[in-house]
Amino acid sequence: MSEADPIISQWVYAAMQNNQDAFAEIVYTFQDAVYNLCYRMLGNHVEAEDASQEAFLKAFGNLSRYDHGRSFKTWLLTIASNHCIDRLRKRRMQYISIDEPIPATLALSSEEALPEEVVVSDERSEQIQALLNQLKPDDRAVVVFRYWYDYSYAEIADMMETTESAVKSRLFRARKALATLFEQTGDTYHNSLSEGYD
Amino acid sequence: MADQRVLELMQSALDNNLTPEAEQELLSILQTDQEQAAEFDAQRQVDAMLQTPPHVRAPRRLALTIMARLAQTLQAEDKQSAITQAQMQVAVQLVTVATMPLLVGAGYLLLNAKSDPEAFETMLEPVAAMLMMVVDVMTVMLDEVQAVYEQDPELAVAMLALMPTALLLLVKRVLGIDDELQD
Numbered sequence: 001m002s003e004a005d006p007i008i009s010q011w012v013y014a015a016m017q018n019n020q021d022a023f024a025e026i027v028y029t030f031q032d033a034v035y036n037l038c039y040r041m042l043g044n045h046v047e048a049e050d051a052s053q054e055a056f057l058k059a060f061g062n063l064s065r066y067d068h069g070r071s072f073k074t075w076l077l078t079i080a081s082n083h084c085i086d087r088l089r090k091r092r093m094q095y096i097s098i099d100e101p102i103p104a105t106l107a108l109s110s111e112e113a114l115p116e117e118v119v120v121s122d123e124r125s126e127q128i129q130a131l132l133n134q135l136k137p138d139d140r141a142v143v144v145f146r147y148w149y150d151y152s153y154a155e156i157a158d159m160m161e162t163t164e165s166a167v168k169s170r171l172f173r174a175r176k177a178l179a180t181l182f183e184q185t186g187d188t189y190h191n192s193l194s195e196g197y198d
Numbered sequence: 199m200a201d202q203r204v205l206e207l208m209q210s211a212l213d214n215n216l217t218p219e220a221e222q223e224l225l226s227i228l229q230t231d232q233e234q235a236a237e238f239d240a241q242r243q244v245d246a247m248l249q250t251p252p253h254v255r256a257p258r259r260l261a262l263t264i265m266a267r268l269a270q271t272l273q274a275e276d277k278q279s280a281i282t283q284a285q286m287q288v289a290v291q292l293v294t295v296a297t298m299p300l301l302v303g304a305g306y307l308l309l310n311a312k313s314d315p316e317a318f319e320t321m322l323e324p325v326a327a328m329l330m331m332v333v334d335v336m337t338v339m340l341d342e343v344q345a346v347y348e349q350d351p352e353l354a355v356a357m358l359a360l361m362p363t364a365l366l367l368l369v370k371r372v373l374g375i376d377d378e379l380q381d
Contacts, residue, residue, distance in 0.1 A: 018272060020265065027261045035256035049260060056264045057271065125254075128247065147248040165202075168209050172241070175248075179240035 008072045016063045027056055030073060033149075034080045040144045041084035043133040051087060055080035077149065078159040081141050088137035131181050139174040142167055208238050212245045282351035289358035296362030297336070300369065304329050328372060332365060339364070 008029070014022030034055055039048035059066075059079050066075055132140055141160065145151045146167075153164040160167070207224040210216045216224065228235040304325050308318075339361055347354035 020268060020272070023268065024261065024265050027264050031256040031260050031264075032253075035260060036254050039254050045254075045257075049257060049263075052256065052260060053264050053267060057267060060268060124250075128250075143248065148253075169205065172205050172209060175241045175244040176237070178244045178247075182240075182244070 009068050012063055023060055030076055037077055037080050038084055041140055043129050051084055055083050085137040131178055134181055135174050135177055139170050142170045143174050208241055285355045289355045293358055293361045
């Protein structure tokens with residue numbers, strides 16, 4: 001588990017005394033991480049911005065509950081992730097009948113190499129996002145935390161209040177769903193995809 | 199259970215975390231089971247695709263918007279807190295005003311009874327006991343109000359407002375005024 005940074009702790013203590021400058025330091029330090037997570041979870045820049053604001057304000061209101069022995073970033077991202085999951089659940093019906101098409105240009109074949117070192121283009125990033133948007137909120141969070149935030153299974157389990165085994169199962173299920181989505185990218189109609197992987 | 203084991207093996211393989219024995223076990227499963235082999239292939243492809251970290255930066259205005267909203271929230275809280283403090287002060291003064299006649303009345307009774315030693319003796323004990331009780335009850339109630347004030351200032355004010363009534367009822371009960379009136 002990541003340990004707390006003493007500077008961050010200092011900012012947190014100051015922010016708990018309503019020191020706005022200290023909280024501004026926290027916001028500047030973590031805004032990219034929080035915004036990135038919200039965008040990956042919600043798939044929409046406007047909503048991601050709103051969710052990020054809410055996550056920071058919620059964090060400010062709950063600073064007294066933060067355990068200084070643990071990573072502040074993890075705590076903050078947990079708040080953001082829970083907020084995004086709540087939002088996604090609220091708009092679930094809308095989400096199921098999503099009219100955002102899966103890009104037909106994205107095709108994976110076993111011959112196609114995808115080296116880690118290559119800087120992913122905006123287009124590819126958006127394509128991945130479109131696929132990610134089809135996953136269930138909890139599965140999406142697991143994928144984002146595991147692949148793009150490099151959290152361990154134990155950390156993800158702790159953040160999502162579940163077990164390591166459940167995290168692995170969700171990850172497996174999510175990858176399976178994504179693979180199915182890849183296969184169907186050529187199809188014009190994809191409205192059965194989001195419901196099809198329970 | 200067998201599926202769970204295969205899942206664990208595949209996950210470990212994707213994490214590059216397989217022991218030689220586990221690797222052998224997975225290999226033999228994949229060689230004998232076409233379905234599992236296809237599954238693993240799909241998992242590997244998706245895993246490779248997800249390894250590339252797409253990153254978006256927060257818009258420049260985000261931090262400013264958050265800080266502006268925070269300032270607004272804190273300002274509203276300060277205003278609320280000032281109002282509640284004023285309410286609390288008024289409530290304390292009302293309690294003092296409301297209990298004052300009770301204390302003055304008790305003092306008057308004592309002073310008048312002084313001229314009649316027999317009456318004084320009869321009065322002294324119950325009046326002194328009543329005064330002590332009122333002061334004790336007030337102390338306890340004020341402590342409670344102070345504790346509640348930290349959590350819920352408005353409830354504390356409501357409790358204070360009820361204090362004179364509660365004290366009056368208590369005194370009437372102790373002195374048996376209700377019973378006497380009924381008799």
